[in-house]
Amino acid sequence: MPPSLEGNNNSNNTIAAAAAARGGGIEDKMTPVQSRVTVVGSGNWGSVAAKLIASNTLKLNAFHDEVSMWVFEEKLPSGEKLSEVINRTNENVKYLPGIKLGKNVVANPDLENAVKDANMLVFVTPHQFMEGICKRLVGKIRKDAEAISLIKGMEVKKEGPCMISSLITEHLGINCCVLMGANIANEIAVEKFSEATVGYRKNKEIADKWVQLFNTSYFMVSPVQDVEGVELCGTLKNVVAIAAGFVDGLDMGNNTKAAIMRIGLREMKAFSKLLFPSVKDSTFFESCGVAELITTCLGGRNRKCAEAFARNGGKRSFDELEAEMLQGQKLQGVSTAKEVYEVLSHRGWLELFPLFSTVHEICIGRLPPAAIVEYSEHTPKFSLVGGSARFF
Numbered sequence: 001m002p003p004s005l006e007g008n009n010n011s012n013n014t015i016a017a018a019a020a021a022r023g024g025g026i027e028d029k030m031t032p033v034q035s036r037v038t039v040v041g042s043g044n045w046g047s048v049a050a051k052l053i054a055s056n057t058l059k060l061n062a063f064h065d066e067v068s069m070w071v072f073e074e075k076l077p078s079g080e081k082l083s084e085v086i087n088r089t090n091e092n093v094k095y096l097p098g099i100k101l102g103k104n105v106v107a108n109p110d111l112e113n114a115v116k117d118a119n120m121l122v123f124v125t126p127h128q129f130m131e132g133i134c135k136r137l138v139g140k141i142r143k144d145a146e147a148i149s150l151i152k153g154m155e156v157k158k159e160g161p162c163m164i165s166s167l168i169t170e171h172l173g174i175n176c177c178v179l180m181g182a183n184i185a186n187e188i189a190v191e192k193f194s195e196a197t198v199g200y201r202k203n204k205e206i207a208d209k210w211v212q213l214f215n216t217s218y219f220m221v222s223p224v225q226d227v228e229g230v231e232l233c234g235t236l237k238n239v240v241a242i243a244a245g246f247v248d249g250l251d252m253g254n255n256t257k258a259a260i261m262r263i264g265l266r267e268m269k270a271f272s273k274l275l276f277p278s279v280k281d282s283t284f285f286e287s288c289g290v291a292e293l294i295t296t297c298l299g300g301r302n303r304k305c306a307e308a309f310a311r312n313g314g315k316r317s318f319d320e321l322e323a324e325m326l327q328g329q330k331l332q333g334v335s336t337a338k339e340v341y342e343v344l345s346h347r348g349w350l351e352l353f354p355l356f357s358t359v360h361e362i363c364i365g366r367l368p369p370a371a372i373v374e375y376s377e378h379t380p381k382f383s384l385v386g387g388s389a390r391f392f
C-alpha cells in the first residue's frame with residue numbers, strides 16, 4: 001500500500017478532527033469540505049501535472065493535501081517497481097528524472113484504490129489506453145466526482161469520432177472538462193512560464209475550481225466555454241507536428257515549416273467546425289490553439305520522431321523510432337493521423353484535408369516523406385497553394 005499523509009495534513013483537517021471529537025458544533029459548519037484529487041497517469045506530463053497540483057493542494061484549503069497518482073506499474077532495470085521508487089525518492093525516475101514531485105504526491109499502482117476517495121479526477125495517459133481504463137473504473141468512482149482530461153487524442157467508433165472527454169463522460173457518467181495548451185512537460189517541470197486553457201461545457205464554477213487547482217505563478221490557466229474546440233486543438237496539432245517534423249527531416253527550412261503550420265491550423269479549424277459547429281473561432285487564439293501548435297512544431301516529441309522518420313527516408317517505422325528515441329514515452333500524432341484519416345474517408349472529406357490525409361499516407365509508407373511538399377496536378381494530394389485553397 002502507498003504511504004499515507006493522513007498525519008501530515010493541513011490545519012482544516014485538524015479542526016475537523018477536533019470538531020468531530022467534540023461531537024459537532026458551530027465549528028463543523030465552518031469547516032470546508034476538502035476536495036480530494038487523483039491523477040490517473042504518471043508519464044512525462046502526468047508527473048508534471050501531479051507536481052503542479054501538489055504545490056497548490058498544500059497551499060489551498062479547498063483541497064486535501066495528499067495527491068494520489070496512479071502509476072501503470074513496471075519494473076525498472078534495477079528490478080525495483082516504479083511506484084515504490086517514486087514513493088521512496090519522490091521522483092518519477094523513468095518519465096521525469098531529476099524533478100521532485102512534492103512529498104504529498106503518493107504513487108499508487110492499484111487503479112481502483114487510487115481513485116476511490118477522489119472527487120476530482122485528472123486523466124493524463126496516452127489516449128490509446130483510456131478506453132480500457134474507463135472500463136475498469138465503471139462503478140469504482142465517487143458519484144459526485146468531476147473529471148478533467150489532459151489527454152490529446154480521439155477514438156473512432158462505428159458511430160463516428162469520440163473525443164476522450166466524451167469517452168470519460170459516457171463510461172463513467174461524470175462531467176469532464178479539458179486542459180490543453182502550449183505545454184511541453186519538461187519545460188513546465190523546471191518552472192518556465194507557460195499558459196494553458198481549460199475547456200468547460202456549462203458549469204463555470206467547476207472550471208474555476210480546475211483553474212484554481214492548476215494555476216501557479218509560472219503556469220497561467222484561462223477558462224474557455226468550448227470543450228470540443230479546446231480538445232480538438234490539442235488533438236489535431238499532433239498531426240501538424242508530424243508534418244513539421246517531416247519538413248525538418250527534409251531540411252526544407254523555416255518558411256516551409258511556417259507554411260505547414262499555417263495550413264495545418266486552417267485544417268484544424270475546418271475539421272473542428274465540421275465535426276462540431278459550436279466550436280468558437282476565438283479558441284484558436286487561446287494557448288490551446290496557435291500557441292500550442294507553435295511549441296509542438298518547434299520542440300515536441302511528435303516533431304522529433306517525424307524528423308528522424310524523414311531523415312531515414314521512411315525506412316524505419318514510427319514504432320521503432322518511438323521505442324528508441326522516447327524510452328517508454330508515447331507518440332500521439334501517428335495514431336491520431338490514422339483516426340482523423342478514418343473520419344475523413346468515411347465522410348468523403350479526404351480531398352478537403354490534403355495535409356491531414358498526406359501525413360497519414362506518409363506514416364503508413366504509402367507516400368514518401370517528400371510528398372508533404374509535393375504537388376501533382378493529376379493527384380492533388382497536397383499543395384502549399386492549390387490543395388488548401390480548395391475549401392477555405
Ligand SMILES: NC(=O)c1ccc[n+]([C@@H]2O[C@H](COP(=O)([O-])OP(=O)(O)OC[C@H]3O[C@@H](n4cnc5c(N)ncnc54)[C@H](O)[C@@H]3O)[C@@H](O)[C@H]2O)c1
Binds near residue numbers: 047331
Ligand atoms: N509530455 C508532454 O510534454 C505532454 C504535454 C501536454 C500533453 N501531453 C499529453 O498527455 C498525455 C499523456 O502523456 P505523458 O507525456 O504523460 O505520457 P508519456 O508518453 O510520457 O508516458 C507513457 C505513459 O503510458 C503508460 N503506459 C504504458 N503502457 C500502458 C498501458 N498499457 N496502460 C496504461 N498506461 C500505460 C506509461 O506507464 C507512462 O506513464 C498524452 O495524451 C499527451 O499527448 C503530453
Ligand SMILES: O=P(O)(O)OC[C@H](O)CO
Binds near residue numbers: 295296302331
Ligand atoms: O511532445 P509532444 O509532441 O507529445 O507534444 C507535447 C505537448 O502536447 C505540447 O503542448
